[in-house]
Structures are given as C-alpha cells and as structure tokens.
Amino acid sequence: MANYPSELKYTKDHEWARVDGDVVRIGVTAYAVEMLGDITLVDLPKVGAKLEEHGRFGDIESVKTVSELFSPIAGEVVEVNDKLDGSPELVNEDCYTKGWMIAVKATGSLDALMDAAAYTAFVASLDH
Amino acid sequence: MAFWKISSVPRVTTEALARTPLFDAHKALGGRIVPFAGWELPVQYAGLLKEHAAVRTAAGIFDVSHMGEMRIEGVKAEAFIDSLVTGDISKLADGKALYTVSCKEDGTILDDLIVYRRTRDNLAARQDSEQKNLHSRFMIVMNASNREKIATHFGKHAAPFVAAKELTFADISDETALLAIQGPKAVEVMKHAGADEAITSLTSFSLIEGTVHGIRVIAARTGYTAEDGFELFVHPEDATRLWNALLAAGQPFGIEPCGLGCRDTLRLEGRLSLYGHELDETTNPLEAGLGWVTKLDKAADFLGKKALIAIKEAGLTRKIVGFEMVGRGIGRHGYPIHAWTGSETPGTAVGLVTSGSPAPTLDKNIGLGYVPSALSEVGTKIGIEIRGKLIEAVVVKTPFYKRQK
Numbered sequence: 001m002a003n004y005p006s007e008l009k010y011t012k013d014h015e016w017a018r019v020d021g022d023v024v025r026i027g028v029t030a031y032a033v034e035m036l037g038d039i040t041l042v043d044l045p046k047v048g049a050k051l052e053e054h055g056r057f058g059d060i061e062s063v064k065t066v067s068e069l070f071s072p073i074a075g076e077v078v079e080v081n082d083k084l085d086g087s088p089e090l091v092n093e094d095c096y097t098k099g100w101m102i103a104v105k106a107t108g109s110l111d112a113l114m115d116a117a118a119y120t121a122f123v124a125s126l127d128h
Numbered sequence: 129m130a131f132w133k134i135s136s137v138p139r140v141t142t143e144a145l146a147r148t149p150l151f152d153a154h155k156a157l158g159g160r161i162v163p164f165a166g167w168e169l170p171v172q173y174a175g176l177l178k179e180h181a182a183v184r185t186a187a188g189i190f191d192v193s194h195m196g197e198m199r200i201e202g203v204k205a206e207a208f209i210d211s212l213v214t215g216d217i218s219k220l221a222d223g224k225a226l227y228t229v230s231c232k233e234d235g236t237i238l239d240d241l242i243v244y245r246r247t248r249d250n251l252a253a254r255q256d257s258e259q260k261n262l263h264s265r266f267m268i269v270m271n272a273s274n275r276e277k278i279a280t281h282f283g284k285h286a287a288p289f290v291a292a293k294e295l296t297f298a299d300i301s302d303e304t305a306l307l308a309i310q311g312p313k314a315v316e317v318m319k320h321a322g323a324d325e326a327i328t329s330l331t332s333f334s335l336i337e338g339t340v341h342g343i344r345v346i347a348a349r350t351g352y353t354a355e356d357g358f359e360l361f362v363h364p365e366d367a368t369r370l371w372n373a374l375l376a377a378g379q380p381f382g383i384e385p386c387g388l389g390c391r392d393t394l395r396l397e398g399r400l401s402l403y404g405h406e407l408d409e410t411t412n413p414l415e416a417g418l419g420w421v422t423k424l425d426k427a428a429d430f431l432g433k434k435a436l437i438a439i440k441e442a443g444l445t446r447k448i449v450g451f452e453m454v455g456r457g458i459g460r461h462g463y464p465i466h467a468w469t470g471s472e473t474p475g476t477a478v479g480l481v482t483s484g485s486p487a488p489t490l491d492k493n494i495g496l497g498y499v500p501s502a503l504s505e506v507g508t509k510i511g512i513e514i515r516g517k518l519i520e521a522v523v524v525k526t527p528f529y530k531r532q533k
Contacts, residue, residue: 040493041486063389063393063486064171064485066460
C-alpha cells in the first residue's frame with residue numbers, strides 16, 4: 001500500500017510539497033511511482049528557472065512511459081537534485097526524501113493544496 | 129508526410145475486453161492488468177526490470193494466449209500456405225517452424241507469422257519427402273491484433289481448396305491457450321516440471337506433441353525474447369494447471385511471471401519486429417529488415433511476390449535501422465528522426481522511430497526506426513526529436529543483444 005506522509009501537501013498531478021526552511025521542496029508521490037514503474041530518466045529545470053503554479057517543470061520517464069511534472073506552486077527554482085541524473089531509481093527507492101526533485105523559493109502559498117487525508121481519498125477515487 | 133506515417137494497432141473500444149484462461153492467476157500474482165489488442169493482460173507483476181532480468185539470467189513465464197492460431201491440413205495445405213507467405217514452405221520439414229510474413233499484392237505486410245509443420249504422428253519428425261506431399265498438418269500463429277484479419281484472409285483464399293476437399297481450415301484461437309517459458313534455465317525448469325525428454329531435447333525452431341506434468345501440449349523451441357525457451361500450446365482448460373506447474377517447478381531456479389512490459393523490452397534488445405511498429409500495411413519486408421524471410425527465388429508464386437521483386441530491383445529508398453541514444457533522452461515510437469547537424473533545433477524530419485525504450489540488459493537507450501537509405505550505414509549520426517529538441521543518436525548493428533550459446 002502506498003504511503004502519504006502527513007506532514008506533506010499534495011496535488012492532483014501526484015506531486016508532493018514540503019516546506020524546508022525558506023524553500024519548498026517538491027517531488028512525486030508513491031502513487032505516481034507505482035503507476036510509472038521503474039524510472040529511467042528525470043528531466044529537471046535549471047536553477048533560476050521561474051515556475052508558474054501548475055506549470056510544467058520537467059518530465060519523468062519510466063521504461064514504458066513519459067509523464068510531465070507540474071509545479072504545485074509558483075516561484076523560482078533554487079535547488080535541483082542532480083543525483084537523479086545518474087540515479088533516477090532514487091525516486092523509486094524513496095520518493096519523499098532521497099528522490100526529491102526541485103526546491104523552489106515560493107511566491108505563492110501551499111494552503112490550497114491537499115493534505116494527506118484528502119490526497120488519500122483522491123487516490124482511492126481514481127480508477128485503478 | 130503521409131509516407132512516414134506508421135499506422136497504429138487498432139484497438140477494440142466498443143466491445144468488452146477478452147480474458148485468457150489465466151486472468152485469475154494473473155490477479156492472484158499481483159499482475160497489473162491493462163488493455164492490449166482487445167484483451168485484459170498483465171503489463172507487469174513484480175516490476176518490469178526485475179522480470180526482464182529474470183528472463184536474461186534465469187527464467188520467465190508469459191501468458192500469450194491472446195495470440196491467434198489457425199489449423200490448416202490436407203493435401204494442398206503446403207501449396208496453399210506457400211502461396212500466401214514469403215517463406216519457402218516447400219522446404220519446411222516435418223516438426224519444424226518458420227518465421228515469415230504474409231503480404232498484400234503490393235508487397236506490404238499483413239502480419240508476421242510463425243508457420244509450424246506438424247508431424248503426422250507422435251514419433252520424432254521424419255524427413256520422408258514423398259510422405260510430405262500427401263497429407264500435411266500445419267498450424268500458424270498470428271498476432272492478437274491481426275487475428276480476425278489473417279483468419280479472414282487465409283479463410284477466403286482457402287475456400288476453393290476447402291470446396292474441392294483438398295484442405296481443411298479452422299481458426300482455432302479460442303481452443304488454444306499459449307504459454308511461453310524463456311531464459312537460460314528454461315530447459316531445467318521444464319525437466320523439473322516433468323516435461324517429456326522429446327520436448328526438452330527439441331532443437332531450435334522444432335516442435336513436437338507431448339506432455340508436461342502429465343498435461344498434453346504441442347511444444348515448440350521458439351520464443352520472442354532472444355533467449356532459449358519453449359512455447360507451449362495447450363487446451364484452455366489445462367492452461368492454469370500448466371502455468372502453476374511451471375511456476376512451482378521454476379521456483380528453485382528463480383522463475384518470475386512476466387508481463388507485456390518486459391516482453392517488449394526483451395524483444396527490442398533482440399531486434400525482433402513488432403506489428404504495428406516496424407511492420408504494418410504501409411511497409412514491406414525488404415525495407416523492414418526482413419529480407420531474410422522473403423524468398424523471392426522460391427519456386428511457388430506468392431501474394432506480393434511480383435511487387436517485392438520490383439521493389440528489390442528499384443532499390444530501397446528507406447530502411448529500418450537500429451540506433452543507440454548518445455545524448456540524454458529516450459527516442460520512442462512515433463518520434464521523428466532527422467539527419468544530425470550538431471544543432472538541437474529540429475529542421476525537417478526524414479524518418480520515424482518505430483520502437484524505442486531503455487534496454488535494461490545493456491544499460492543504454494535503444495530503438496528501431498525508418499531512415500532514408502543514405503543514413504542507414506552503421507555509425508551514421510542521427511537526431512531524434514524529443515519534445516521539440518534534437519538529441520544525438522547513432523546507427524548501430526543489430527541485434528543489440530545476443531544470448532551466449
């Protein structure tokens with residue numbers, strides 16, 4: 001059973017967001033990882049890239065599919081997880097810590113995002 | 129450009145999806161069920177990479193019961209089949225199988241097939257050429273996506289022979305389940321499952337009737353993974369028992385149930401064609417790299433022969449090549465191919481990727497695609513257009529992977 005940590009916030013596109021000091025760290029949820037399968041490539045933006053809320057910030061590829069990554073919030077990219085370049089499997093291993101993707105200096109708030117309970121209910125409602 | 133369009137496999141959307149006899153077994157094993165060619169089948173169980181690795185190092189078992197089968201028997205069976213496929217059926221011995229294609233009059237491909245000539249009794253194959261032309265028994269396997277098309281095509285052409293009582297024709301897909309066990313340990317698993325010695329000693333592309341774990345099968349030493357293995361044709365009522373017997377026998381050897389996902393990555397590494405990707409009704413076997421199955425000098429005339437001879441004479445304008453990604457990215461089915469100029473800005477596409485994905489065994493990203501003949505030499509740099517950017521790739525020799533003998 002996939003797990004959704006209670007301290008994170010979530011989006012309908014299966015990204016999570018966590019306040020980490022003065023940045024917001026972003027990645028994909030265990031549900032996304034389950035659907036994608038073994039991840040083989042993560043395409044991330046460069047530091048300095050400006051993101052819009054719900055804006056596409058990259059792509060994630062598994063053996064069989066390509067999916068787009070959407071930012072939960074607007075802001076500027078200040079950190080990118082370069083480790084995913086050589087080791088995309090880190091996302092499969094631990095999507096909430098080792099598998100983090102970008103850190104953003106947010107210009108919006110996380111209030112409108114789902115909490116763990118709401119995301120769990122959302123996932124349960126999906127056809128799978 | 130219409131010239132480059134690769135037609136996709138038609139999907140059944142209005143009718144309910146079909147299930148093989150093993151559907152419950154797949155669910156019990158945690159198989160993730162997806163729609164495929166009108167069927168509900170597992171795309172993976174434990175995971176694509178794990179299953180792919182199991183087939184390369186131990187053994188994997190696949191349910192391929194969705195494939196179609198035809199039974200064609202009689203004094204004119206050989207001549208009839210010979211007239212509809214590019215391979216030389218007159219040279220196919222008792223108890224042997226042949227990979228071939230069936231074409232339209234213009235030389236384009238209706239399907240790729242395996243034709244099996246069955247022995248007339250349960251003894252080992254005989255090479256009695258006089259007996260061969262009396263009453264032959266054939267089975268033909270076609271892709272699930274082309275089952276109706278091929279059964280109708282062959283049935284239509286068989287009609288006059290059937291009326292003259294020179295052959296019988298039947299679409300036996302619904303009475304036939306099919307399991308494939310593939311991998312370097314496949315033989316040991318089969319022995320451990322109590323397969324007849326006559327089955328485990330089959331040579332490559334041979335077939336024989338026999339039993340595995342007391343279950344009647346037609347066993348063929350064939351497969352779609354570039355590994356050693358067997359394909360086992362079995363009555364649908366026995367399919368689950370056979371599946372469970374092989375899984376149990378395979379446990380000490382590390383057998384894994386395998387789904388459609390790794391089936392595709394395995395066949396791609398071995399440069400095996402997939403209908404709807406490398407092959408379809410806009411491509412001919414010569415440009416698809418299947419010249420080796422196209423016997424233009426065989427004695428029998430066959431549908432498409434004239435057109436293919438003309439195509440060969442004129443020279444091929446495009447060819448399927450294998451490529452390896454050099455830059456960062458994965459070239460996938462449908463992505464345009466360009467000549468490589470060193471720039472990441474796409475110009476005009478000159479080709480198309482037919483299949484592409486990571487190759488787990490090789491730790492590379494590979495693919496197949498059509499390019500103009502001028503760009504088909506091994507070592508030629510090409511550009512794959514991936515989400516608006518050109519990424520460098522290089523034409524390489526195929527197969528990408530070859531098993532150790």
